[in-house]
Amino acid sequence: MTAPAHRPRLGIATVCLSGTLEDKLDAAAAAGFDGVEIFENDFVAAALTPEQVRARCADLGLAIDLYQPFRDFEAVPPDLHEANLRRAEHKFDVMERLGADTILVCSTVSPDSVDDDDLAAEQLHRLAERAADHGIRIAYEALAWGRHVSTYDHSWRIVRRADHPALGLCLDSFHILSRGTDTAAIRVIPAEKLFFLQLADAPRLHMDVLSWSRHHRLFPGQGAFDLTGFLDLVLATGYTGPLSLEVFNDVFRQADPRVAAVDALRSLLSLQESVAREGSDRARASVGGLPSTPPVEGFAFVEIGAGREAEPQVAAALDALGLARTGQHRSKPVALWQRGSARVLVNGGVEDPGATMVAAIAVESPDPAASARRAERLHAPILPREHRAGEADLAAVAAPDGTSVFFCRTEAAEGWTADFAPTGRPAAADVGPTAVDHVALTQQTDDFDGAALFYRTVFGLHPEVPAEVAAPFGLVRSLSMTDAAQRVRIALSVAAVRRGDWAPGVPHPQHVAFATDDVEQVARRLRERGLLLAIPDNYYDDLDARLALPSDRLASMREHSLMYDRDEHGAFLHCYTPVLGSRVFFEVVHRIGGYRGYGASNAPVRMAAHRRARLQRSRRAPAPDTH
Ligand SMILES: O=C(O)c1ccc(O)c(O)c1
Numbered sequence: 001m002t003a004p005a006h007r008p009r010l011g012i013a014t015v016c017l018s019g020t021l022e023d024k025l026d027a028a029a030a031a032g033f034d035g036v037e038i039f040e041n042d043f044v045a046a047a048l049t050p051e052q053v054r055a056r057c058a059d060l061g062l063a064i065d066l067y068q069p070f071r072d073f074e075a076v077p078p079d080l081h082e083a084n085l086r087r088a089e090h091k092f093d094v095m096e097r098l099g100a101d102t103i104l105v106c107s108t109v110s111p112d113s114v115d116d117d118d119l120a121a122e123q124l125h126r127l128a129e130r131a132a133d134h135g136i137r138i139a140y141e142a143l144a145w146g147r148h149v150s151t152y153d154h155s156w157r158i159v160r161r162a163d164h165p166a167l168g169l170c171l172d173s174f175h176i177l178s179r180g181t182d183t184a185a186i187r188v189i190p191a192e193k194l195f196f197l198q199l200a201d202a203p204r205l206h207m208d209v210l211s212w213s214r215h216h217r218l219f220p221g222q223g224a225f226d227l228t229g230f231l232d233l234v235l236a237t238g239y240t241g242p243l244s245l246e247v248f249n250d251v252f253r254q255a256d257p258r259v260a261a262v263d264a265l266r267s268l269l270s271l272q273e274s275v276a277r278e279g280s281d282r283a284r285a286s287v288g289g290l291p292s293t294p295p296v297e298g299f300a301f302v303e304i305g306a307g308r309e310a311e312p313q314v315a316a317a318l319d320a321l322g323l324a325r326t327g328q329h330r331s332k333p334v335a336l337w338q339r340g341s342a343r344v345l346v347n348g349g350v351e352d353p354g355a356t357m358v359a360a361i362a363v364e365s366p367d368p369a370a371s372a373r374r375a376e377r378l379h380a381p382i383l384p385r386e387h388r389a390g391e392a393d394l395a396a397v398a399a400p401d402g403t404s405v406f407f408c409r410t411e412a413a414e415g416w417t418a419d420f421a422p423t424g425r426p427a428a429a430d431v432g433p434t435a436v437d438h439v440a441l442t443q444q445t446d447d448f449d450g451a452a453l454f455y456r457t458v459f460g461l462h463p464e465v466p467a468e469v470a471a472p473f474g475l476v477r478s479l480s481m482t483d484a485a486q487r488v489r490i491a492l493s494v495a496a497v498r499r500g501d502w503a504p505g506v507p508h509p510q511h512v513a514f515a516t517d518d519v520e521q522v523a524r525r526l527r528e529r530g531l532l533l534a535i536p537d538n539y540y541d542d543l544d545a546r547l548a549l550p551s552d553r554l555a556s557m558r559e560h561s562l563m564y565d566r567d568e569h570g571a572f573l574h575c576y577t578p579v580l581g582s583r584v585f586f587e588v589v590h591r592i593g594g595y596r597g598y599g600a601s602n603a604p605v606r607m608a609a610h611r612r613a614r615l616q617r618s619r620r621a622p623a624p625d626t627h
């Protein structure tokens, strides 16, 4: 990785990753981290001497930036204090052999400790004296649930009082932001007393802070905390130590550490980019940059993969929606369907006859090569190019869910549409989609946070407020993201808990939503072709009760199976096709007056309707894929 000389060192705590110490070190190094925080448990369970760990880290190019945690040290009666110093001497010996020079001491939770800042300072001073004899520094961290010290400003008062050069602070964004502590006082801490910085994000949850911290931390940008503002404040002090991730997360602890480490690094690159964009002058000067993001200017196309039996269903639906099959790829079994800037490729080369999937998403970029370079810097896997002489050479990367992501300039002279021979078919219908409004992708539980980070950072999108709906087949969480001009919207969802065999919903559904300004006409045509998902009367009765819409509008919505939502900006009308093949369906959306959402509250009704439609279809023609 090339970067300016002032680029901060990037670190990760071994506790973030799954596996043995060796697995974790390998993954951290492969992702490109400069250093690690070694968690004591990982070290204790390893069959390596400290010297072997040191050598391994050196081989991998990893510094050991921190050894942690050392617990329950300060403010105890004298006999316990002596025992604690003895305990510390053991750790200092291990650290000398490891070649680690900083140890994290977290604020005590021990019932043996007393609420006495003078005593805490005095004992930490003594610990710092001992540490200094070994060339070691103590970084004191306030745990949000510390017994007597639970805020960073309190830990700073104690460190100042202890007044020893080998004693400083560790600031951990989780402990500070989870409690809503005022961060302004960070400014007054001298940089040389900031020994270490740990970064973690988290979703807003209402639970005790210890459980929140131990199970739900996330990488920066994946949660609800303002990590950009936090890092800005810390860097503005002149802090030049590592930016180190410390994320305790139940899912990440089970995930492939190589994947999690790449997500982790991506989060730090993106965080620095935010600081470079929004931070104070001093902070901006001390972060590494990413190549700037060319804006995404809309969807160029969405590619649906379909097997032999599913392809005609997809084609029939596109036709009913009002798109026209305008092109045939010159060398691949791919058709181009189009109406306005709504473009869909249907790739019939999928082996499983009944399968459908969103195979690729292509976004418009003013500079596709620059977009691809940025994606590469964000560690997006580059896909091998498969194009023949004379065909467009599209830059593509792979998303964590397997979707290919392309960057294109459709209007360019050498644009991708030239790869399609015109079919000479009649033009698209008078009424129909004008563009792709959004693409909705269901994720596997383990991929959700990583996929969100990927789409957000690679496309430069902003996450919207996460939603949670109680759906008929289990809780569904969703997170949508969009660019500032709302031309590219990606909606991700996940079955929050998927256990057991009862899975009557569509497995991992995906859909493409088309924008239109005449949804009623489009719905009518879908219904005429038997391709409109029927919404039950109860839904409209409830809508009437809730919103008292004019009766003619309600009647029209009922007739056309249109669902409705509104927000502070406007209203939303939308309808659906049944599931085509194994898991893809289409949606048609009409945004009125700047409505921003996705009709999430209607999702349970739609899911039940999809199940009903599938059962009806299987009664007509039993298919092997139905439940
Ligand atoms: O959960 C803990 O005990 C714990 C330990 C060390 C840390 O740095 C931390 O932030 C939390």
Ligand SMILES: [Mg+2]
Pocket (backbone or CB within 6 Å): 141, 172, 198, 246
């Ligand atoms: Mg910490």
